[in-house]
Every structure is written in structure tokens, then in C-alpha cells.
Amino acid sequence: xxxxxxxxxxxxxxxxxxxxxNVFEYVLMAGAAMVALLGGAAVxxxxxxxxxxxxxxxxxxxxxxxxxxxxxxxxxxxxRAESTKDEMDG
Numbered sequence: 001x002x003x004x005x006x007x008x009x010x011x012x013x014x015x016x017x018x019x020x021x022n023v024f025e026y027v028l029m030a031g032a033a034m035v036a037l038l039g040g041a042a043v044x045x046x047x048x049x050x051x052x053x054x055x056x057x058x059x060x061x062x063x064x065x066x067x068x069x070x071x072x073x074x075x076x077x078x079x080r081a082e083s084t085k086d087e088m089d090g
Contacts, residue, residue: 036067 040063047053047062 032070033067036063039063039066 040059040061043062043066044053044055044057044059047058048055
């Protein structure tokens with residue numbers, strides 16, 4: 001097999017791997033959203049019983065917090081890692 005053929009095959013394999021990783025990322029995000037919604041429902045239910053707070057509002061706020069706070073932490077960590085990488089590269 002020529003060098004050009006090997007490069008073409010490598011590009012094809014890499015393109016397929018990147019596509020699969022993109023699908024996995026979307027599935028993971030959907031799973032995180034479902035967990036946040038279910039956790040928010042549990043928190044809303046508990047707050048309704050114990051504190052008499054409206055279920056829908058507490059569900060919305062707690063679901064949002066359960067999804068946004070960890071997401072923000074991950075984005076900050078990625079940005080910090082990227083800036084460290086840029087500093088090391090020059």
C-alpha cells in the first residue's frame with residue numbers, strides 16, 4: 001500500500017472515530033439532562049413537602065442548578081487546561 005493510500009485510510013478511520021465521539025457526547029449530555037431533571041424533581045418534591053414551596057418553581061430552579069453548576073465547573077476546568085497548554089507551547 002502506498003503512503004497516500006495509508007494516509008487516506010487513516011483519515012477515514014479518524015473521521016469515523018470523531019463522528020462516534022460526537023454521538024457519544026450528545027448521548028452523555030442527554031443523560032446528564034435527564035439526571036438533572038429527575039434530581040430536580042426529587043428536590044422539588046422534598047421542598048414541597050417540608051417547606052411548602054411550589055413544586056414547579058423549585059423543580060425548575062433545582063434542575064437548572066443541577067445542570068448548570070457542574071457544566072460551568074467542567075467548562076472552567078477545560079479553559080484552565082487549555083490556557084496551561086498554550087503557556088507550555090509557547
